[in-house]
Amino acid sequence: MNNDICRLLGIEFPLFAFSHCRDVVAAVSRAGGFGVFGGVRCTAEELEQELAWIDRNVDGMPYGADLVFPEKTNAKRGATQEELMELVPQAHKDFIAGILRDHDLEFSRDDQLLRAPTISATVGEELLEVAFRHPIKLIANALGLAPKPMIDMAKAHGVPVAALVGAPKHALRQVEAGVDIIVAQGTEAGGHCGEVSTLVLVPEVLRALKQVGRDVPVLAAGGIVNGRQMAGMMAVGAQGAWTGSVWLATSDSEVSDAFRDKMLKASSRDTVRSTARTGKMCRQLRSTWHDAWSAPGAPEPLGMPLQGVIAIPALNKAEQAADKGNAKAHDMVSYYVGQGVGLIDAIRTTSAVVQDFKEDFADALEAMNSLLE
Template identity: 45%
Template sequence: MRTDLCDRLGIEHPMVAFTPSEHVAAAVSRAGGLGVLGCVRFNDAAELDAVLDWMDRNTGDRPYGVDVVMPSTVPTEGSDVDLAAMVPQQHRDFVRRTLDRLGVPELPAGQETGDAVLGWLHSVARSHVDVALRHPVALIANALGSPPPDVIGRAHERGVQVAALAGKAEHARRHVEQGVDLVVAQGHEAGGHTGEIATMVLVPEIVDAVGDRAPVLAAGGIGSGRQIAAALALGASGAWMGSYWLATREYAQTTGGSAMQRALVAAGSDDTVRTRIYTGKPARLLKTRWTEAWSEPDAPEPLPMPLQNILVSEAHQRISAAEDPEVVSMPVGQVVGRMNAVRGVEELMGELLREADDTLARLGRLR
């Protein structure tokens, strides 16, 4: 199963895996796909540089990529805006009351919370790009639209492809006009930041809009070889998968905790909710007691990005440390209903490829 995407990225199979885990990304690349490491969790360039050094040593000389979060409207370094001061006290009080009611303990005394919002800032995303371009990355993807022209230009100077996510055909057209090489058509079913249009409708719309100028990757709800074959039938050059890798042993190597994976394995495809509570932009999350609290009558409206990030930053760290599967705060798509056991990346890749090949062969026999 090869498409033009394989030749463009130097991979064996037209499968791209977005993940915040370097262990998952490296395993996918070794298996012939393209592992794309999410950089938003890295607050400083040195930490990311060390992880990319590890990727260089552990991908078996196979290509890999990185994903940055580069919002264009967030104040950068040098701004006089005190973002924390813009968070209303009533929002802080609601978060405190909710954590107490859900039984989420305080972080241990002396444990540094860090500033988890840093990775969402434009200036930090630029430092992620600086680090990535010092490594042999094959792709830089931006989760929040087209990167700035200078970032695209720098990537192209080093022979690095640039991708951007799109939830509408008009977004895809704008990406290509600005120099983006690959468009990820991410449907409503997807985890994390996602739009209103379902994958089945969105992919052919974007292929019709830009497919003659840039390969299109289908994203949202893909968790089987049949769905990869369906993406190709819709005109996509490959599949972009994120949520599916959360329930892997390699992901657990990065996170250490098991509560999130227990929650994912127990969830069905109707156990997600699209909400602004995670970052301030609409994002699909696992439905838990934490997300339900934000839909209650006394809950305030979520703040815009990055103020919502600042508001819930420590809450997310406390929730993660609590290891309670009923309270976790985790972006995941509707494909969670297919994630019924914790398995290895190599096993999943093999299963996906076999089913995709079988499906394509079956379709080829139809008359």
């Protein structure tokens, strides 16, 4: 395919795969798409190891990195998990202890202090420095304006910057700040998302950019799990599809057996937008965890990062216990996933998913062209 984004990044098929799993990232890029490694949970050393692994396994194909720098967070830089725990009100600690008891989960202080894969301002420029030591072809940011150090370092390395947005005004702010690629992410998406559907958001963002004369490539994200949907969004004007949930259902992905099982059974109505995991609204698989936080008398979830500090170790514990056969823990298992989960009914290899995207995309184009014959 020959459009601006393919030329900019040296790819043949503008299918972007966000994943926290290096195997998925490398496999998508090898198959002609563009893998983006999500490094938000990594320390600088871990990010170095993951990107070095991708470099060895990507066969020289282009790939990118995504580091989340939340614009608004109430953590001080460098705070440890222990220090953050001190900021959590006792009522919230007690509430979580109750949820865990109800699910037959034993939870020690050590479990709680395990470094939670949460988002905070404690990760930062050192991750950027690591990322730019590798031959990344794109750097992405979510949860607010791409920070100046990211944009400055990217420009110095000749690497385009992408930013995820959920509203036209956010797209305009990002472009003003120097972002090169806008990912318009609709409410269907797994992870942190806004309220407007992809089908409406993408043309809204395109229109807003056109009105200010900024010809920036826009990628469509949220709910896209096959090539027909991708073709639909490109017919609307997107230059490609940015996807996340579909890669969870691959044999390579990072998810537990319990989540994989629940994911295959889930319908598009089984996800929820909730603050009960990270403190910011994000779409995830609904479970007894969300039922507990929305029950009468439950405390309000804390903000980011404190909610994640207490929630993520508890949810991780449930996944481990579910995989060992704890049925109540299985009910609690949840992870970020979008509404497209309702269209996913099998686990496939990553390369098979890319291949299917290409074939479905070609079928969709052919079907549309045949309408004009």
